[in-house]
């Protein structure tokens with residue numbers, strides 16, 4: 132069915148859509164609203180009380196689901212199939228790619244419109260699609276920008292955080308074939324028009340999945356722009372790629388995730404859109420995909436199952452809070468991590484997915500044991516402890532130098548003796564003492580050498596942590612690629628905005 | 641939209657493959673969890689929100705007030721109106737103010753009874769899925785205004801919920817530039833959980849294909865963390881609480 136051929140008052144729909152999009156009234160109305168949002172007194176996000184109780188509930192739901200993942204995933208697959216979805220299982224990235232390509236070939240697809248999905252990044256799916264002559268178009272504003280630049284996301288929630296508006300204007304001007312002013316509204320307006328055509332023409336819509344509801348076989352997407360709704364409403368075929376651990380049992384459990392995810396990711400009470408999709412369009416419906424595929428991807432996830440130290444990694448809801456909280460991430464930026472996932476979660480997840488501690492290279496050492504990631508995590512994943520386990524495993528595998536081995540043995544001894552480490556700070560204090568006794572914190576010169584390069588003295592009270600970080604920052608400056616100060620400002624602004632509840636970044640599955 | 645037999649055969653082949661693979665895939669998980677696979681649903685003592693939350697409820701006037709405040713804070717507009725006639729007058733005045741030329745609305749009884757077509761004589765109206773031959777996604781894409789009646793709303797997050805059906809297109813709340821949502825006051829609840837529980841109770845067979853929560857205009861902060869609205873979805877959203 133060709134959209135472009137439909138007549139409406141003598142103009143093609145594409146032209147009509149263009150007209151509507153060009154309408155001055157949107158510009159005016161939007162200008163007024165953004166000014167209100169930007170300058171007006173924004174009520175600071177009303178403190179959502181009992182935050183720790185919510186976190187604990189979120190953790191319990193995730194722990195329970197993962198502990199019974201065989202039951203819930205099986206239930207989800209059966210229910211999704213009963214809804215008319217074509218369900219697929221992929222053990223590896225290569226298998227998931229192959230299934231996606233087969234579907235694209237069968238659909239004789241020319242273009243695929245995509246909403247933000249870390250799983251497809253993990254699979255390098257865009258590349259594979261291009262290989263068979265299918266154009267894959269990222270439709271999230273930030274993703275579209277970095278795709279034009281030929282780059283990968285630097286932040287899981289804010290992919291283009293490393294670009295300023297002038298760079299973006301340059302990229303989009305080249306795309307438009309005319310000079311666009313470096314004005315947010317103008318640039319976003321261009322992308323709206325341009326992508327609107329792409330949505331209407333595309334053969335396939337491709338998404339990730341934030342949560343999959345086992346009891347009804349539904350998939351849930353959180354987003355702010357509306358592009359995920361577009362790709363699940365307009366094209367004829369929908370392909371959803373989901374990590375096998377995205378499951379929650381019920382819609383009631385979704386309330387807890389919907390409370391934790393947006394608040395942790397962007398400080399919003401809820402993202403602008405939360406969509407639950409249960410199967411392809413019904414026979415009588417006039418929109419929605421005719422054919423729907425869900426590809427359930429393992430790709431190393433199941434390696435964490437039954438591993439007492441790492442199983443909790445599967446609880447992650449990909450909110451990005453640990454990135455924003457991490458002083459090291461804020462310093463070096465996402466690209467330095469090298470993998471699909473950056474920040475504290477990336478430092479642990481990247482090697483864990485491959486069960487390969489060698490993957491845990493120097494850059495992943497880039498984390499302090501300050502515990503800020505744990506405190507920020509809405510499902511209480513003890514990332515800082517996992518970093519210690521990883522270091523230990525790496526050393527056990529014969530990597531790391533002697534001094535570190537000495538330090539880590541100390542860690543291991545203390546950690547196996549003491550029964551419990553309730554307080555994060557406590558571990559930090561112990562670690563620091565040990566390391567200091569073993570020769571002090573050695574600050575190596577040269578790029579990204581050794582785990583203690585980035586070690587932030589963890590025993591200080593929070594108030595002075597920032598000051599301490601500054602000194603550290605100066606001391607180790609020579610050994611680090613500095614984050615662009617403008618980017619750092621933006622990161623800091625985001626942290627502030629989160630507190631004020633005015634975040635506008637999207638989500639992805 | 642009849643699919644070819646060949647295509648159906650291919651899908652059937654995929655399904656057989658998937659069913660076969662599912663057994664090993666799931667058994668692999670059980671194996672890694674080091675226990676046999678159970679067919680019984682596990683006891684889930686932590687289902688849903690914490691207990692203290694489930695008792696929380698605002699009186700109706702506070703619900704209205706909080707909903708409006710949240711919706712405005714997200715960049716949307718919200719009014720409380722006494723009657724459906726007021727809603728008609730409000731929508732007509734906005735349509736005139738913004739010179740809306742193309743309007744699409746859901747085929748809902750409340751809207752059928754509203755007489756919007758007479759109130760906005762200058763606009764060309766479409767009623768979702770009222771003609772099987774029409775290309776409805778295109779009608780929605782060209783529209784200046786989309787008009788829907790919400791199925792539910794939640795005050796605590798400032799969200800409206802719209803469900804898809806034959807008469808309620810997902811495109812109508814997504815593709816137009818301006819979205820008007822009428823919320824009958826009795827559908828306004830306090831918490832998200834009061835809405836979500838209905839989907840658990842309805843069960844799989846009774847769910848619509850699309851359940852959408854909308855909490856303001858489409859927005860992005862992807863360019864220099866500078867908030868902009870109307871990126872892909874409607875840039876202007878009005879919620880009219882009636883009653």
Ligand code: SF4
Nearest residue numbers: 447448450451453508
């Ligand atoms: S580890 Fe926790 S804080 Fe980090 S992305 Fe996952 S859920 Fe969010």
